[in-house]
Amino acid sequence: QVQLVESGGGLVQPGGSLRLSCAASGFTLDYYSIGWFRQAPGKEREGVSCISSSDGTTYYADSVKGRFTISRDNAKNTVYLQMNRVKPADTAVYYCAADNGPIWGSRWTEMDEYEYWGQGTQVTVSS
Numbered sequence: 001q002v003q004l005v006e007s008g009g010g011l012v013q014p015g016g017s018l019r020l021s022c023a024a025s026g027f028t029l030d031y032y033s034i035g036w037f038r039q040a041p042g043k044e045r046e047g048v049s050c051i052s053s054s055d056g057t058t059y060y061a062d063s064v065k066g067r068f069t070i071s072r073d074n075a076k077n078t079v080y081l082q083m084n085r086v087k088p089a090d091t092a093v094y095y096c097a098a099d100n101g102p103i104w105g106s107r108w109t110e111m112d113e114y115e116y117w118g119q120g121t122q123v124t125v126s127s
Contacts, residue, residue, distance in 0.1 A: 009121030022096030054102035
């Protein structure tokens with residue numbers, strides 16, 4: 001059964017750090033581009049980051065560039081999102097998504113590009 005499971009969310013203070021994990025089962029993550037998306041209450045889901053399956057090219061939203069880092073560990077079939085210097089505006093449910101193949105350019109932000117989605121993990125940035 002194909003499944004993506006996010007974990008690592010929780011409550012963190014502004015300026016703190018958090019690492020989210022996206023673990024895949026039922027398929028090999030190596031062959032998939034993995035995107036991280038987030039959705040805050042009352043707002044549209046937006047792309048946060050993506051790592052391509054082809055050459056490992058990474059993409060970031062301007063709002064998180066320099067603070068967040070996406071990476072993958074193929075041996076563990078897991079993709080990570082390291083969140084540093086978090087802000088209250090980062091508060092959202094974070095989802096990982098998988099696309100079967102490489103992603104090029106701005107297509108990484110298109111939700112319909114992705115075949116599989118996780119259930120989401122809540123990140124709350126508050127003091």
